[in-house]
Amino acid sequence: EKLGIALVGLGYYSTDLLAPALQMTEKCYLAGIVTGSPEKAEKWKQKYNIPDKNIYNYQNFDSIANNPDIDIVYVVLPPSMHKEYSIRAARAGKHVFCEKPMAPSVNDCMAMIKVCRDNKVNLAIGYRCQHDPNTQEYMRIGREKLYGKVKMISCGAGYFDARTTHWKQNKALGGGVMGDMGVYALQGARLATGEEPIAVTAQASTTRPEIYKEVEETMMFQLQFPSGALAACHSSYGINMNYLQVNYEKGWLKMEPFSAYLGNKGSHSGGIIDFPIKNQQAKQMDEDCVALMNSTQLIAPGEEGLRDIKVVEAIYQATKNGGTVTIN
Ligand code: NAD
Structure with missing residues (x-):
């Protein structure tokens, strides 16, 4: 049933x-x-x-x-x-x-x-990408240390939003690019390393202050991971971008797009990543339902959402003090 x-x-x-x-x-x-x-x-x-x-x-x-x-x-x-x-x-x-x-x-x-x-x-x-075999493949490459340790990540998630009166521009409704598109870039870095960031720096900006009065249009943030890996992440409502690049000790990986609904693909030192997927949201909901039916672990439970928001809070704090914010 x-x-x-x-x-x-x-x-x-x-x-x-x-x-x-x-x-x-x-x-x-x-x-x-x-x-x-x-x-x-x-x-x-x-x-x-x-x-x-x-x-x-x-x-x-x-x-x-x-x-x-x-x-x-x-x-x-x-x-x-x-x-x-x-x-x-x-x-x-x-x-x-x-x-x-x-x-x-x-x-x-x-x-x-x-x-x-x-x-x-x-x-x-609803982290649909974690159900996508293309995402799972770059996660695997990091986890199995195919090319050794992750050294440097660059990740960008953004699109040009022409709307002027949407919740994305409204602070009280939870707007701001960080929670919306920034979490994709954050996920890119977290999933590629398989680690949780321990320190962040961040810069918020806008080119359209008449629209982005309450929240940031663009958020750039930098993450330090326990292994020493570093990430530069970018998110914006003013720039079309959707890519993840990882440089390992002994190789590289590039996904573009990395967080689209369909067609995520990439290549790395030793091959390509291009798994077919019929419908990401259908796969996500079906897999989550199977987990509920069998009482097995969900791919992205509430605790995973919380991990991102911990970092998001530190990022906002870092934009205010202009320095490094550590996360425990
Ligand atoms: P949307 O603005 O198109 O839809 C929001 C809905 O909430 C509207 O139907 C609106 O009528 C309703 N609503 C009820 N009370 C409201 C209020 N007080 N103010 C504003 N709207 C109110 O937004 P959306 O793009 O569908 O996003 C909804 C959620 O889905 C967000 O959390 C967003 O981040 C998420 N989302 C996820 C993905 C993904 O790929 N996983 C993609 C798009 C959106």
């Missing part, structure tokens, strides 16, 4: 990526929706044949507890809302899938992990 997923927040990612992916999944299906918009509810109901009893708004959402069709609540809202809806879902006894960035603060992430644990439900973060 397939697990039933309810999507919370029917914006771009739910509409263009997750709902279509849920037409391809084998272990789960789009069982319900949670939306503040009656027009969207009607559209989705028609398009995906969703019964009225599986359609919720933000007020009556908690009654999802009584709905056996829904096994998993997938939170696809602006980041500042992830905590509230993940916690309400967990208290309703539902497993939680939550989009990245997990939440704006370490405290929020820890609260989400605790409530899920207390309610005996699982929490998975």
